[in-house]
Amino acid sequence: HVDLFSGMRFELSKSLGQLFSVTHTVSMGEHSDYVFTAQAMTENSQLVARLFPVANAMEAHAVLVHSPRLMSKISSMHPRNGPYGERRTVYDLTYRADDYVCAMKVSKGLLLGANYLQAVTPRLYLGTEGYYNGNHKHKSVGLSGLIKYSDPEHTAMCTVSSGTYILHYMRKLKDRLKLAAEYQHNYHAGESTFNLGAEMKFKDSTFNTTINQSGEIKSCMQQKVLGEGMSLSLTGVVNHTAGV
Numbered sequence: 423h424v425d426l427f428s429g430m431r432f433e434l435s436k437s438l439g440q441l442f443s444v445t446h447t448v449s450m451g452e453h454s455d456y457v458f459t460a461q462a463m464t465e466n467s468q469l470v471a472r473l474f475p476v477a478n479a480m481e482a483h484a485v486l487v488h489s490p491r492l493m494s495k496i497s498s499m500h501p502r503n504g505p506y507g508e509r510r511t512v513y514d515l516t517y518r519a520d521d522y523v524c525a526m527k528v529s530k531g532l533l534l535g536a537n538y539l540q541a542v543t544p545r546l547y548l549g550t551e552g553y554y555n556g557n558h559k560h561k562s563v564g565l566s567g568l569i570k571y572s573d574p575e576h577t578a579m580c581t582v583s584s585g586t587y588i589l590h591y592m593r594k595l596k597d598r599l600k601l602a603a604e605y606q607h608n609y610h611a612g613e614s615t616f617n618l619g620a621e622m623k624f625k626d627s628t629f630n631t632t633i634n635q636s637g638e639i640k641s642c643m644q645q646k647v648l649g650e651g652m653s654l655s656l657t658g659v660v661n662h663t664a665g666v
Contacts, residue, residue: 428453431655477501497650532556545573585610598623637661 429451437443445459458473468485486494495514512533516525527535533556539549546640549568555561566583577592587606592602602619604614619632631641647654 433653433655435651474501492516493518527553538663546571579665626639 429449431447431449433445433447435443435445437560441462442465443461445457445461447457447459449455449457458475460471462469462640466487468483469510470483472481474480479499479500481497483498484496488494493516495516497514498510498511500509503624510529512527512529514525514527516523521541523539525537527533528614533553535551535553537549537551538567539547541547542592545658546569547568549570550566551568552563552565554563563615564584566581568579568581571577571580575594579588579590581590587607587609589605590602591604592600594600600621602621604617605614606616607614607618613633616635618630619630622629626646628644629641640657641659642657644650644655
């Protein structure tokens with residue numbers, strides 16, 4: 423996955439004690455933006471708040487660890503305008519056992535979701551996920567299944583849902599180099615997409631790039647500046663078919 427945006431982005435993080443930190447993110451390009459993030463963390467909880475002054479929006483997340491196996495999360499977003507979606511609050515509850523994970527999700531507007539992931543062997547996993555959206559304008563029901571294989575050097579995964587299946591493969595060649603491929607097919611629409619990607623990590627920077635079936639290349643370089651607290655990200659897109 424390439425974190426793509428138009429232009430460049432500068433990020434400054436500052437720790438204010440052992441429990442509190444703030445981050446300033448400035449994006450410059452086709453859609454310039456500024457985001458202020460505040461984070462507080464204790465042994466059993468994490469609170470994150472983000473302010474988007476340009477869009478007059480705010481989002482907040484609270485994670486509570488009730489026990490070594492049980493965790494809950496509350497996410498709330500309050501946009502006024504811009505590309506940040508609609509106002510919503512989501513409640514998540516996750517239980518982790520030795521060989522399986524199950525979770526439930528509830529949101530305003532009667533959105534219900536649940537998922538279950540079972541370890542069949544130490545490297546093979548089977549899972550399923552379902553949801554019900556009771557919105558009076560867009561009522562829908564969804565069910566999907568997943569099979570995943572993972573070891574220290576390979577990850578392969580297949581996801582099947584109503585009308586779509588996705589194949590994903592990732593290979594770790596070295597500690598600083600990963601290659602990935604993804605194929606997605608919608609058999610109702612008769613459409614397919616294919617992506618190849620790579621991630622290269624250097625001492626103070628990370629480079630990500632992808633190319634799709636149309637020959638469009640998306641790349642992102644993130645460079646640490648003056649230590650761990652600052653970073654600068656640059657992105658670019660080359661579309662051979664569109665001549666861009």
